[in-house]
Amino acid sequence: MGKESGYLDMELLRFTTAGSVDDGKSTLIGRLLYDSKAIFEDQMEAIERASERAGNEDVNLALLTDGLKAEREQGITIDVAYRYFATPKRKFIIADTPGHIQYTRNMVTGASTANLALILVDARHGVLEQTLRHAYIASLLQIPHVIFCINKMDLVDYSEDRFEEIVKDLEGVASKLSVKDIRYVPISALKGDNVVARSKNMDWYDGPTLMYLLENIHIGSDINTQDFRFPVQYVIRPQSKDFPDYRGYGGRIASGSVNVGDEVTVLPSGFSSKVKTIDLYKDSFETAIAPQSVAITLEDDIDISRGDMIVREGNVPHTSQDIDVMICWFNERKLVPRGKYVIRHTTTEARCLVKDVNFKMDINTLERNYDDKEINMNDVARISIRTTKPLFYDSYSRNRTTGSLIMIDEATNETVAAGMIV
Template identity: 65%
Template sequence: MEINNNQLLRFTTAGSVDDGKSTLIGRLLYDSKSIFEDQLESITSTSEKKGHDGVDLALFTDGLKDEREQGITIDVAYRYFTTPKRKFIIADTPGHIQYTRNMVTGASTANAALILIDARHGVIEQTKRHSFIASLLNIPHLIVCVNKMDLVDFSEDRFNEIISEFEEFSSKLLVKDIRFIPISALLGDNVVNRSENMHWYGGGTLLNILETLHISSDINKIDARFPVQTVLRPQSAEYRDYRGYAGRVASGIYRKGDEVAVLPSGFTSKIKSMNAGDKEIDEAYAPMSISMTLEDDIDVSRGDMIVRKNNQPEGEQEFDVMLCWLNNDSAQPRAKYTIMHTSNEQRAMIKNVVYKIDINSYNRNEEDKDLKMNDIARVTIRTTRRLMLDSYRDNRITGSIILIDENTNETVAAGMIV
């Protein structure tokens, strides 16, 4: 299969504490020669000062001074690298259970998720939690990296045991593609280069899989959704009559002359022109940032959505979402929050907690209504005005929301519309 070397793959890493996520990313960057010489010199010098034997690969991702001093990774670290076949953005998320919220952040735009499992410990609660979140966020590709195979004598039997453990619960996950790789991030086995210690493994290396994942089908090309972020009204005499609507195409394709509807008003018109920067274009598609003009002078403002006339999302004031609670403080019954949906901002409240998910068994608990940090629950939300919604499985952008505490301005929850 031919790979577009301009195609960007976003992937997230997740696992329990000390499963080796930072070392894996360091190995991936190091062995693929994606590290600048000055960066390598700096890491080599730091490794020597700490008394490490050789380069400490984890330091390539533990970039913050405080993290290095404490020896832990405590935030989402984004890293960028390129190979001849593809460009990558990595979201390296922490493994501590209290930072599960960071995985939600890092995985929200990912095309693939790397779930690390320590070969000695096998599947644990965090494995199930991270895998469930990946499924909830509709990440189509799950790559299960069984790490530290060197500490179990590169045992094929142990690798197969972990596959069986994972498959026992993953049958309940809605993930299209799950792959298993036995690796040693520390030694480099099956990360970029094939392992000399595991001849029994016939699959590709991690980098090979990442370079060849097919991701074009992950984008919704059918439902045209264009949330308006701002209205452009230039003050110069030359553009006095110009009224453009700027934003990023969330999904679908727009063409000059298309019949469109503006929601929630329902007014209809045709696309008069589109621009990407200074260049006029005849066609726009996700995730392009564009400005658009319409043939008719109708009222359009920030938070409105321009869609195809014959393909419109549901306008709802009350709807269910799968909610990940991210805040240290518990949710207050019927408390008011600010809800953000694309560029639309409204007031909202959690009307009802339908059920919470037991992360170990994936069973539903309909009795416990108290939302605490890291809880995942199906809730009913009511807003002051209608929001133009798609289900999250149909459209990640128009199917997601966040809740913000009106007093502290903190993001307290992220939700996927059912």
């Protein structure tokens, strides 16, 4: 069907942006949405009306991204908002987050599912404390790609020297972090330079535009393709006339791939079997890869339930009850030393005891503090926990799915921390 069938082959890229009120982040997102024609006429009219009421001179593209009433009134972004746009090559999901330190938890949330982080740097101010913070969060959450957008180049006369100076500073920052792929693009979100169209004001820059990078950065190997991990989510047993003996294990492949006939091990029982079928609805596959949701049946009748994990024989995750975790604390009620929390990890739930706070991270300077053990909202720290049952995990740097967990307060049921297993 011509053009339409082309749309069916798009890749999905999730990226996050962090920024403060004045660094032009909302303008940049507005520009991406506007230039890719993701803004509809009625949305545009609503924004024009709202800008007029607020007494803004130009149409305020930032209003597109600030969803809630309180935020529109105060002119700030206080939560994570999700935005969507597509080009013929890719569909994009933006997790748009506020940039101030008191919103670290929102940035962490937005970063958790992102393949790529856009970090804005004001060309007039260069690398600030918050730049370091945003870069650290991208590194902590192991976002594979980071693009530093040196914005407001129009206000520094599109100076190549200024750009190079900032890039040099950023390279210094990057050397302290573990991000696999870092790019630098000089832009003006307001004027549109190097966002979608190549800038006529910066002949000296021969690198790609921001949109080119978003459309072409290689994301195929972002997910762990080595280690097959299949957390069992739901056991499918129809017990019907047509399927009297069907016993399928429903779940989403966390990493790696699986083939019919593969020798697998089931944890925690340790039993071995072979993959009989890989199904989804009326289709059956020879091979399935992360992040597909499928139902797997095995040759042998083994007792398997939710929270168990199916892995390839000879490639098993760590199994332990004593685990070290980098956490970001999310709640107003501070972490209780020796406190007990519920944890969720893959499809399993357990309880844990906080044994020790190892150190607290100053995310503005990247210095470790071994003395201060008080963990408040937005703090990042390394802690040791003991769980009520063994977890099957990989380190977060190797596997973002089997290496992540959340902590829940038993009294309030609120999610109080995000954890990345060391």
